[in-house]
Amino acid sequence: MSEYKHSYERKTMWVVLLTAVTMVVEIVFGLSTKSMALLADGIHMGSHVLAIGLSWLAYIIVRKVSKNEKFTGDSNKIxxxxxxxxxxxLLIFAIVIMVEAIERLYNPVDIVYKEAIMVAxxxxxxxxxxAFLLHHNHEHSDHNIRAAYLHVIADALTSVSAILGLAAAMIWDIPFxxxxAALISSFVIIKWSIGLLKDSGKVLLDIEHHHENHEPHHH
Structure with missing residues (x-):
């Protein structure tokens, strides 16, 4: 277990906690202010709490497993x-947001803008x-920290689009x-999640030979 992985585990834990709190706030306000973009951002964050939580769990499992002599598998696979x-x-959540957003186009509602913008x-x-917490050395990275990092960046993007969308809607009074903004966010999320699935899927299926094995395994 390299010391990088250890610091990743700690950082990931903090990000999970931070994101979880924010997600609850965004979903509650997304519902109460009726802002689709804010709700999208909150749901999106929720998917990240799960995802980054998974990453954190993966680090803990890898750490436990690497101490266990009986385990002969490749801990990178975890x-x-x-x-x-x-x-x-991410992919599933993005599709849910798109469906919601399209419905919203047919049934516009009044949004409480100022609060929604503040929360966004x-x-x-x-x-x-x-993102600063999860910023990692590329040569020491793995799919797990990359996934967590991408989740946070994707989140920042949806937050930006929510803020811009809400501001524009407020200034010109155009709720749609x-x-x-929610739709654009979901397109971005879909694109990224597919990239992540391709990359991590290759490792799982052994399609590309492990280039991560240049550091000797420590038992």
Whole structure:
């Protein structure tokens, strides 16, 4: 277990806690202010709490497993499986947001803008803080930390689109801009989750030879 992985485990834990709190706030306000983009951001964050939580769990499992002599498998596979699972979740959540947003286009509602924007900004700040926490050395990275990092960046993007969408909708009084912002977010999420599924899937299926094995295994 390299010392990188150990620091990743600690950082991942903090990000899970930070994101979980923000997610609850965003979903509650998304519902109460009726902002689709904010709700999308909150749900999206929720998927990240699950995903980054998985990453954190994966690090703990790898640490336990690497102490266990009986385990002969490749512990990198555990990290890739975690990455794959979170990619799958992202994909599902993105599709849910799109369906919701399209329905919203047909049935517009009044949005409480100022509160929604405030909360979206808080969300963005948390995401930026998390991104700094999860920033990793590329040569020492694995699918797991990359997945967690991508989740946070994707989150920051949806926060930005929620803020811009809400601001524009408020200034010009066009509620559907909020919906468009939610749709754009979901397209971005879909694109990224598919990339993540491809990359981590390759490792799981042994399609590409492990290039991660340049450091000797420590028992």
């Amino acid at each position: 990290l890739s499986l975690s990455g794959y699972s979170s990619g799958l979740m 900004i808080i969300g963005l700040v948390v995401n930026i803080a998390s 801009i909020d919906t468009i």
